[in-house]
Amino acid sequence: MQSLKAGHLDASRWERRLQKELMSLMKEPPPGVEVDGDQAEQNLSLWTVHMKGAEGTLYEGESFQLQFKFSPKYPFDSPEVTFIGSNIPVHPHVYSNGHICLSILTDDWSPALSVQSVCLSIVSMLSSCKEKKRPPDNSFYVKTCNKNPKKTKWWYHDDSV
Amino acid sequence: MDSEDETLYDEVDSGNESSGDEVDFPMEVEGNNPRERQSEDDYPFEVLSTEEIVQHMVDSIKEVNMVVEIPATTTRILLNHFRWDKEKLMERFYDGDQEQLFAEARVINPFNRNSQVINRPKPNRRQSTSGTEECEICFTVLPNSLLTGLECGHRFCMGCWCEYLTTKIMEEGVGQTIACAAHGCDILVDDASVMRLVKDSKVKLKYQHLITNSFVECNRLLRWCPSPDCNNAVRVHYVDARAVQCKCQHVFCFQCGESWHDPVKCHLLRHWIKKCDDDSETSNWIAANTKVSQYNCNRYDEEEAKVARGAQEKSRAALQRYLFYCNRYMNHMQSLKFEHKLYASVKEKMEEMQQHNMSWIEVQFLKKAVDILCQCRQTLMYTYVFAYYLRKNNQSVLFEDNQKDLESATEKLSEYLEREITSENLADIKQKVQDKYRYCESRRKVLLEHVHEGYEKDWWDYNETDSKPNAMARLPVIEHPARPNNN
Numbered sequence: 304m305q306s307l308k309a310g311h312l313d314a315s316r317w318e319r320r321l322q323k324e325l326m327s328l329m330k331e332p333p334p335g336v337e338v339d340g341d342q343a344e345q346n347l348s349l350w351t352v353h354m355k356g357a358e359g360t361l362y363e364g365e366s367f368q369l370q371f372k373f374s375p376k377y378p379f380d381s382p383e384v385t386f387i388g389s390n391i392p393v394h395p396h397v398y399s400n401g402h403i404c405l406s407i408l409t410d411d412w413s414p415a416l417s418v419q420s421v422c423l424s425i426v427s428m429l430s431s432c433k434e435k436k437r438p439p440d441n442s443f444y445v446k447t448c449n450k451n452p453k454k455t456k457w458w459y460h461d462d463s464v
Numbered sequence: 465m466d467s468e469d470e471t472l473y474d475e476v477d478s479g480n481e482s483s484g485d486e487v488d489f490p491m492e493v494e495g496n497n498p499r500e501r502q503s504e505d506d507y508p509f510e511v512l513s514t515e516e517i518v519q520h521m522v523d524s525i526k527e528v529n530m531v532v533e534i535p536a537t538t539t540r541i542l543l544n545h546f547r548w549d550k551e552k553l554m555e556r557f558y559d560g561d562q563e564q565l566f567a568e569a570r571v572i573n574p575f576n577r578n579s580q581v582i583n584r585p586k587p588n589r590r591q592s593t594s595g596t597e598e599c600e601i602c603f604t605v606l607p608n609s610l611l612t613g614l615e616c617g618h619r620f621c622m623g624c625w626c627e628y629l630t631t632k633i634m635e636e637g638v639g640q641t642i643a644c645a646a647h648g649c650d651i652l653v654d655d656a657s658v659m660r661l662v663k664d665s666k667v668k669l670k671y672q673h674l675i676t677n678s679f680v681e682c683n684r685l686l687r688w689c690p691s692p693d694c695n696n697a698v699r700v701h702y703v704d705a706r707a708v709q710c711k712c713q714h715v716f717c718f719q720c721g722e723s724w725h726d727p728v729k730c731h732l733l734r735h736w737i738k739k740c741d742d743d744s745e746t747s748n749w750i751a752a753n754t755k756v757s758q759y760n761c762n763r764y765d766e767e768e769a770k771v772a773r774g775a776q777e778k779s780r781a782a783l784q785r786y787l788f789y790c791n792r793y794m795n796h797m798q799s800l801k802f803e804h805k806l807y808a809s810v811k812e813k814m815e816e817m818q819q820h821n822m823s824w825i826e827v828q829f830l831k832k833a834v835d836i837l838c839q840c841r842q843t844l845m846y847t848y849v850f851a852y853y854l855r856k857n858n859q860s861v862l863f864e865d866n867q868k869d870l871e872s873a874t875e876k877l878s879e880y881l882e883r884e885i886t887s888e889n890l891a892d893i894k895q896k897v898q899d900k901y902r903y904c905e906s907r908r909k910v911l912l913e914h915v916h917e918g919y920e921k922d923w924w925d926y927n928e929t930d931s932k933p934n935a936m937a938r939l940p941v942i943e944h945p946a947r948p949n950n951n
């Protein structure tokens with residue numbers, strides 16, 4: 304007990320946690336989700352996750368890329384998660400610059416959540432979408448926001464959409 | 465002003481006797497004897513230092529625990545939930561649904577630890593038969609004894625708890641409402657657990673500050689002294705828009721925390737301050753570019769506004785009117801800011817006069833004059849806020865006459881204080897200054913009493929206080945699930 308230090312996870316524990324997360328995501332990925340294992344092995348703090356639009360949803364046949372950035376304070380600090388690449392899903396919670404309005408990525412983050420649970424949340428967010436459209440304030444937000452979506456103070460009004 | 469009468473406090477001050485100590489609030493407290501203060505018009509209050517605030521919090525918990533037998537840590541969370549209103553807590557505790565009460569306050573019911581009425585996530589123990597358990601945060605397998613948790617049953621290793629709490633306290637500045645580390649669990653971490661799990665004394669100290677601050681902020685009967693660098697709080701018996709004076713000498717309104725602002729009411733002052741903030745750019749420009757005659761008149765000429773035709777002229781007239789009152793308000797505020805300079809110069813004069821064979825007593829009138837001058841300026845300053853919102857009627861005309869009287873008397877007094885005083889003219893000056901400040905004092909009293917009477921008899925009508933819509937307010941309101949609020 305005395306050996307435990309305050310602050311963030313020490314490097315080896317941070318690494319072990321991310322390594323374990325990576326392994327389990329590679330072994331048992333949620334449907335339509337695939338992590339770029341080689342890239343993550345090279346740099347544990349930056350992952351790319353490929354995501355396929357689920358069958359029977361508005362995004363069927365599309366594929367997207369998610370970027371996860373982990374600070375040294377992960378998992379006490381939430382990961383920075385954005386859509387990247389040429390195809391950003393058109394969704395009322397996804398801005399055209401890839402920023403996602405999802406409460407577990409900021410306010411409701413818990414260190415007991417994981418990359419896996421974030422992926423599942425995003426898959427379900429896309430799957431439950433009834434109309435493909437951008438957030439109404441998209442252009443204003445994209446022009447004025449900080450590069451880091453975690454710097455945005457989001458108003459989470461409805462998580463069911 | 466100070467009274468040693470402690471009977472008023474018997475109900476809340478449990479004194480210094482330490483009982484079987486059910487309360488283990490982990491802050492060190494010095495014993496003390498709070499001294500009661502009283503404002504001139506019988507509004508009892510008390511100034512508390514940081515240590516006294518903590519003592520007060522501990523006393524409040526003890527008091528509830530004498531009636532309700534639950535852990536002190538739970539009591540603190542419950543009391544905080546009810547904004548430290550003991551009566552409300554007791555009422556809900558005995559009359560309402562207790563299960564619901566504990567759920568709302570985000571603690572496990574201490575009488576029924578197994579109940580899980582609310583949909584709180586079930587702890588999923590990754591427990592093996594070998595007496596080890598995996599921490600869900602760092603994924604380390606550890607002996608059961610190294611994992612711990614709250615009553616909700618979510619267990620993590622001590623190291624992860626410590627890091628989790630440290631992040632919440634140091635980075636996010638959360639003290640009172642740190643939830644369990646499990647996702648979706650809203651059970652609050654009690655203070656004893658925080659103090660047990662956090663090792664760094666800097667973090668502990670910050671946590672104590674956060675807790676004390678939230679105690680003061682949510683306790684209706686407490687208010688931090690708004691003076692910068694002052695760590696005292698003022699405690700009252702009931703909330704009212706009354707003047708209280710901190711030990712640092714600052715006098716403020718208990719209800720709104722602004723400097724004491726008689727005769728204007730808190731809500732109008734708040735509206736005014738917001739207006740000044742919103743319009744500061746415009747008014748600064750205009751003030752710099754327009755010459756407004758000062759002191760010749762305290763009443764804005766409404767006729768000018770009446771002839772204004774067309775939207776542009778009207779808005780210009782409205783702005784002129786605002787500037788008229790704003791200028792006078794700012795003038796007095798500005799003069800008050802130089803208060804300390806005035807005191808310094810008067811002190812010099814007094815010393816000089818004492819060297820010319822005048823007694824200490826003989827020269828005290830000067831200090832008294834400055835005191836009264838400052839009081840008058842403070843009152844006058846807020847009369848312009850009052851007047852800005854006031855709608856014209858017979859009483860408002862009388863009010864403006866009173867204001868005018870006080871205004872000119874105050875400026876006269878100010879002038880006298882700037883005059884050279886020699887041993888030859890001393891007697892004469894002294895007489896004049898004393899007459900003037902007595903006059904000022906009486907005029908100030910008359911003005912305030914008249915406004916107060918108006919409040920009682922409902923004489924005062926106000927102009928619209930809804931501020932004109934600003935650019936933001938005119939934007940359409942978008943019903944949108946994901947509206948970012950960038951700042």
Ligand SMILES: [Zn+2]
Pocket residue numbers: 599600601602603604620621622623624625
């Ligand atoms: Zn752990």
Ligand SMILES: [Zn+2]
Pocket residue numbers: 614616617618644645646649650651
């Ligand atoms: Zn929990």
Ligand SMILES: [Zn+2]
Pocket residue numbers: 689690691694695696710711712713714
């Ligand atoms: Zn003070």
Ligand SMILES: [Zn+2]
Pocket residue numbers: 705717718719720721722725729730
């Ligand atoms: Zn007030």
